[in-house]
Amino acid sequence: MEHRQAERTLHFIDGRFCEGVAGRNFINLNPFTNQPINEVAEGSKEDIDLAVAAARRAFDEGPWRRMSVKDRLAMILRIAEGIEANAEEIAYLESLDTGLPISQTRKQTARAAENFRFFAEMVAARLHGEAFPVDRSFLNYTIHKPVGVAGLITPWNAPVMLETWKVAPCLATGNTCVLKPAEWSPLTASKLAEIIQEAGVPAGVFNIVHGFGETAGAALVAHPDVQLISFTGETTTGMEIMRNGSATLKRFSMELGGKSPVIVFADADFERALDAVIFGIYSFNGERCTANSRLLIEESLHDRFVAALEERIARIRVGDPLDPATEVGPLIHREHWKRVNAYIELAKEEGAVVTGGGCPEEFPDGNFIRPVLLTGVRNEMRVAQEEIFGPVLAVIPFQTEAEAIRLANDVKYGLAAYVWTSDLKRAHTVAQAIESGMVWINSQNVRDLRAPFGGTKYSGIGREGGHYSFEFYTEVQTVHVALGEHPIPKFGHSPQPKQATVSH
Template structure:
């Protein structure tokens, strides 16, 4: 694949690419060799304020929310077309920035374009109201109106797809927005700004401020002129965002961490289950919120399944993310690598057997973690309870349906779950018994843009995706219309009998 010129990344505010007011920057580091890629303008409170003011003007005074739906959605379709035209560069930048294999980032670019096309269609076909007639006297109806300025805070795993997943419904429904992308993955967010600039959106409708969560992100959350905060990321950060947004009564959507179970019963299609759980934890370098990081195997198939897992991880291709054969690349940042490696060390101290794949010596400068199994785990171990967010899977044994359901639910997280059984009644019992926002039954993690996405417990608040996004990105307004004669109570129309004249004011 060809390389592209990687320049300094600037903020995009009010239709212009600009430096931060403080003139500071930070270095973007390659996960492949930990060498600098480029410099990125660092944003602070004053940059967030400038971006929010631009978004506020564009919402209050600009044409975005008042233009015809057809014209606004024409811009949305144009963004999708430009994403498709730049797909090769986007997949390259995503791999360069994150370490994700390019074979996987190519698919993410296609999904990103589909996000915009999908919401252009959804606004036309599903952003509809309801009407309620009361005899011949009234008709009450609902409409969806854009809320205002949306603050969008996105993570570094699959960043481009997740950025577009938020930007597309925010803009399609008539809001303006300020995007604060993850500081570890600025390249495709910057390319998105160039794409939107080329699409010709009115100034201020879309803005980006790069920077760190503690400064730029916190300032976006606290800003009084931001009505919405959509956040995808770690649970502790999400909790802080909710606390910090309370003073300004923001609407928040939180897609947070996970420790999702995969449960394989003795009657499952073993080969399909094996394919699914290997893909589910080791694709995207294991940096996936819905990864099946806990694997529960029925005792009768445990040993055979584990032997097959060992063979699979020995054959997974760990390598250069730019090579099409690579299946697992480096983790995004050295700090994250250290955290994942620390969990592997914890697993050993807790008594788990650690089985890892192979990393070629030529990649020792990168943030590589070999695909790893933690065998002999129990559900009370830290490595079975805490989110590792890497290519590491804790494997456990179970005996009965009741036993595994209890263990699966014994977690503070509740994002996703995967069940493998050919007993369809048991499959439905398990799916409905598991405490998670999403369950896949005899399936790997496949996404339909029409369905809601989100978790329960510490895995999130709210749902986005499909028409469910309208609940977050729009205000439902009720209009009451009198259509006939009706009685209106009369207050103060008749003088009181025997009432004395009342004098108001000074005497």
């Protein structure tokens, strides 16, 4: 497939595409060639101010939160239809921008449409409160109200899926938003703006400001008229966002880094566990937040499993992300490529044995790293403790169930974990002992959109998905109604004491 030049990427503010106030731009690079794709408007504090003002007007004065739920959700469903109608273009832009294989971005695009359908249906089913009759004298009831303006900050590894994962519940519940996409992957956000506009969503409800975290992102987080911040990204950035937003007491939802273990016991289904381990770390070019980047393998199975891994990894198809046969494409950016390669060199210095790696000769200009397997790894090594976010799997043997649990928990992260065993009792025991927000037993990373998604420890705050997203994007208000007359304490009914007369 041809790597076509994309059009210039602009901000989307108050219903129109526009240049930045300062007129600055940055270059968006193709990770397959490291050649420019296009120029992107570089957002500033002034651009954020305009976007937030537009979102605030749309919330306070516009029809969005006041229209019937039926009419609002009809627009949300039209957005899903628009994504489906433009699915091939969106998948192409995503692969062009990120280096993800198009076979995977097609699935992510389908998920983007499903995000809007799911949250439309969820709001239709759950947009109700509770009633509390009190002694036949009062009726207390609750309603869920939209909060206001949300700041949505998304990462570069799965742009359209994660943007819609935030935008869909935000808009479905009646909020307005400003989206700040990752600067390394801006293309599909602008296509989403076109689709949202064509669906009839009023101007100002959805806005985009492109740019860098230190400027546009920081201004969005600190803005006093932004009540909600939903962020997916790296842990250190999440900490900085919390500091910047603390002065205005914002509500935060954060899905941060991970160093997720996959524990394979000797009694596991060998072939299924092998498939799942390979998929979990090498799909998405290894740039997946829930990647099983640490393989904890029972010692008696270690040599056989590693030999099978080496044989399978050597056959993974690395190549052009627009080729449907490609399984691993180039990493997102040269800067990230250097970071991942630095970890591979560090693994060697720490005493690990490195299998794989390097750039294919036929693609010398791309940000390619062949899938890497690290053996001889100890859990205290940096490559076993720090998030690499690339196609790198560290293998650590264990002897007992207790040791496997200890190793799994001996990191600062707690996003995901995977357990492979045919012993159902052990599966549940180990799953519940692991310190992570999500655990998959005898399964790869399969999602149900009703289930909570998020991590513990340094992997995040809060949960997204199902009613957890619903609760984040709404404010619960309690209304008290008196049912007839009832005694009210009387103040001020006693006669005032006479003032004493003072003789002079």
